[in-house]
Amino acid sequence: MDKVDCVIVGAGVVGLAVAAELAKQGREVVVLEQHELIGSETSSRNSEVIHAGIYYPTNSLKAKFCVRGKQLLYDYCASRGVDHKRCGKIIVAANESQRATVEQYISKAAANGVADLYWIDEAELGALEPEVQGIGAVVSPSTGIVDSHGFMLSLQGEMEAHGGALALGCAVQSIEPRGTGSAVHGEDFSIAADWVINCAGLTAPDLAAGLTGAPQAYYAKGHYYSYAGRQPFSRLVYPVAEAGGLGVHVTLDLAGQIKFGPDVRWLSAVDYSFDDSHKDEFAAAIRAYFPGLDASRLQPSYTGIRPKISGPSEAAADFMLHGPEQHGVPGRLNLLGIESPGLTASLALAEAVAGQLS
16 A cells, blocks of 8 residues: 555645645645545635634634634735735624624624724715615725635645645545554545545545544535626625624625625535525525615526534534544544635644644
8 A cells, every 4th residue: 555644635725725835844745636626615616705804703713713814815825926806895784783793893803813893884884885785884904805716726736846746536435544644545546644634625524433523514505696787896795694604795706796695505415506496585685785686687606515513503613623632543633614714714724734743
């Protein structure tokens, strides 16, 4: 059986960031990806937002890695020519009952080390985004957007430039202890490694099953609609966050086109099909802050699935770095529940993984 220093399972944005970081440190790295292209699931089926670090509990891994990762990501994109834009976003209080919740985001962000949020009143909101209706909003200047595929291609190139290898079409079926390391097995391959880093996203909990403390996988599906014709917004627009996600919000792409999404629909299995039957509910959520919505201009775009490790009736789980200290097996590290803000946090997560391996 062939043996390498590090096997990374999953070539999404987190797996590629980890692989690039470890390869730069001189480690022998192989990335195994079940699909025939990189980042084809969670990493490319999201809002492509660079999050500021607003919503997450103080001292949580989500807060820590989002704030650190945001700066690393902006610096990385600027230095390597990856398309991105610091466009900013507003979080709208649609009515007085939401004012306190929205204003709380300012102090919550400050506790996470994000000190640039500020409140604007109804008149200022109207001047900033004339199509948006609300009694006020919080502005987040450091929120942005990124070309996620361009970012992943850059990470892949960096990993390969430092001697790392990517193997597509290699679905890992099991991981087993082997000496002080582990061995991964697929249908027609086996490979041993000193370290196996499980960055498999939606299937990461399945590959961690049997280890002490490994959580169950849950799937929260979100739909995105594009909006045809004239584009009414110049920045991202968010409502008050809801259970399971951040609410149906406005996201811009780098060409200035907008999309609305995602909603939250819990699944028992991975299914990317687009269900247009809830369009009226979707439109109603948007009209809470954009009363001028023309629902006939909403066009089904794509769906994504959040790789959750907490269910619909539970509080949102934090990121989980599940290593030997937690499960007792040497040479195994699982990255679990890496949902939003995983894209923003990817480079900070890579730093943390490299630190655990050193």
